[in-house]
Amino acid sequence: MATLPIVQYEEKIIETVENNSIVVIIGETGSGKSTQLSQMLHRRGYSKIAVTQPRRVAAVSVARRVAQELGVQLGEEVGYAIRFEDRTSRNTRIKYLTDGVLLRESLADPELNDYSVIILDEAHERSLNTDILMGLMKRLVKLRSSNLKVLITSATLDGDKVSKFFRDCPVLNIPGKLFPVEVLYSKERPVNYLDTALKTALDIHVRQPEGDILIFMTGQDDIEKLVSKLEDEVRSLDEGSCMDAIIFPLHGSLPPELQVRVFNPPPPNCRRIIVATNIAETSLTVDGVVYVIDSGYVKQRQYNPSSRMYSLEVVQISKVQANQRAGRAGRTRPGKCYRLYPSQLYHDEFLDVTVPEIQRSSLAGSVLYLKSLDLPDIDILKFDFLDSPSSESLQDALKQLYLIDAIDENGAITSIGRKMAELPLEPSLSRTLMEANNYGCITEALTVAAMLSTETALLPGQSKTEKKRKRPLSNLPDGFGLGDHIQLLQIYERWYQTDYDIGWCKDHGLQVGIIMYSGISMIKCIHL
Missing domain, CATH: 3.40.50.300 (P-loop containing nucleotide triphosphate hydrolases)
Known part of the structure; x- marks a missing residue:
């Protein structure tokens, strides 16, 4: 830890954070920003620190590393929260989580009062959720200027651009430890x-x-x-x-x-x-x-x-x-x-x-989330993004939400829309589950929704794999000609009949991890 470049800048970082609500930190590759910033702030007495990561695997691996460096058990003083997995406790003071999980936490607590510091790490990846969080943080520091610190960290982000977005907040540049x-x-x-x-x-x-x-x-x-x-x-x-x-x-x-x-x-x-x-x-x-x-x-x-x-x-x-x-x-x-x-x-x-x-995603889920916050000072069409999406994308999102009864003709969120926002799914899938519940086929719809929320479960055949298969892919259910959704449901039910035999998946060219994840997703959704 002592050899990481960021350690030499600890006093400067802490002084800047104490004197400013928002700080941008550009830490070059190898500087140690992802693992050390949270520990520095923890040592200085900040009560609870959230560190977002765009990817689940990064949130888990960095949390493991920090817990190891502090000599604590993962899930106690240091923990992580990703979709469908929460390894935190009442004792957790440093929490690594995906940007999507932090957004969902803000549904229950729009001011995120549980945290004294929020670090948006790897902001240069410009994930959809991180961009939304940056817009929300800009608003949130006004409301909690006395007891909230926000750090935007990255290796390659345009620091001047982000500083201007946050009303000329300070930018710290930390050199990295990179060999030629x-x-x-x-x-x-x-x-x-x-x-x-x-x-x-x-x-x-x-x-x-x-x-x-x-x-x-x-x-x-x-x-x-x-x-x-x-x-x-x-x-x-x-x-x-x-x-x-x-x-x-x-x-x-x-x-x-x-x-x-x-x-x-x-x-x-x-x-x-x-x-x-x-x-x-x-x-x-x-x-x-x-x-x-x-x-x-x-x-x-x-x-x-x-x-x-x-x-x-x-x-x-x-x-x-x-x-x-x-x-x-x-x-x-x-x-x-x-x-x-x-x-x-x-x-x-x-x-x-x-x-x-x-600028390359459907914004229906994001717009539904923002509307569910019930913040009177937020205009969806004029929301403060670091890089604004096209007006066509925003209008498309509003139209989609209106067609599935999530918002009314005035753009206000409906009671149906509020229920949809509580589910960690695309709005169309959330609406599907609500209708399925009314028609008595919620179990089947949950399976289909879970499988559609993952990457494809069907992998293209490879010559080497084909030779090893005991049964050809043609033996898989075909959906009775009613479409891919019915086929996915039939495949999952066939796997259930084998008592979740992993060998059956491998024999039929199915991605075992995806099928298993779908089952977990279904169980979790039932408990929502």
Whole structure:
């Protein structure tokens, strides 16, 4: 802890926080902001500190790290709260939670009186919930100026822009602890970035000195394909020709107990190869990573207000994301970043920063949340966002809510809308559950809603997997031709009939974690 750069700035940070309601802290990669800020404030007597993270895995892993550093049991003095999991107690003084969980807490307590400090960490990711929280914090510090401190922290955020948004609040810049990283570009963009990543990883493993490898891919399907190919190739290497390798996937759909495996050090004479989505860009620090392979792509959800449909698209990352990925290689010693794209492409075509989620998402859920707060000084169409969404998106959200009776013709929230806002679901799914309850099919609707709230449970077949299957995918229920929703319900009920046999899921090409999560979601929703 003493070697982290942020520790040297503790007195300056505390002095600035004590004299200002809002402070922006730009902490470069490796500065220690995610783990140390909360501890500094805790030592100075702030009663309860909330630290938001855009991702569940980051909230869990950082909370574990802070509890370990303080020598306390996780869930007591230090805890975390994510969707459907709360490891906190009355004794909790430092609480890591997702930005969505903090928003839901504000439904019951709009002034968030339980907290003396709220830290919005990794704000540069510009998640939809974090952007809404920034707008709410701007209002909240007026109401609680005497007993609330707000810190906006990031590695790459435009500090001046955020400072201006918060009426010229102070900005502190904390240098990071980053070793030199050699960036190596491809001569041309590969036709198949998965195969190129495989070849690059094997070349590093066979020819380069010890050090773990982190590979950035776009999503779960690509990750599982690459992990499978890497395992086959590593097994085929001549024994003794190089060190051993242990290969881990890392993505948001993995159960928490599988996500935390990547933080365990490898056995002697063995390197880790971690194949991850962009959740490994920030917050998560995997000690020992020396080599990074950057595909140059990320999977993003894009919402079209005209069609009212989402599409999941593979798009180029921004320069900010590329630099974050490269920085993962220089945390413990000098490293190398292999970019699977030419330097000219990076300089000429990559966007400088990532498009904020609020400008590419449906705002129906966010608008319903804001209306449920019953704050007379908030005008939805003029809400103070750091980057405003289009008027078309806001109007689309209001129209959607009106069509499902969540708001009336004057835009006021209805009693139905208030009930919908209490459920941690998209408004359309919340409305579905309410109707299902009236028609006596709530159990079936809960199953469908839970499965629709996760990533797809059906994975595309792979040739290797197909050979292992005892029964083909065609044996799965087809929904009687009534659509995907009925098929999802039938699949879950078929799994229930097997007494939740995990082997049945694997045999039929189903994502076990998703199916199990759906069951948990259903149980939790019943208790709401």
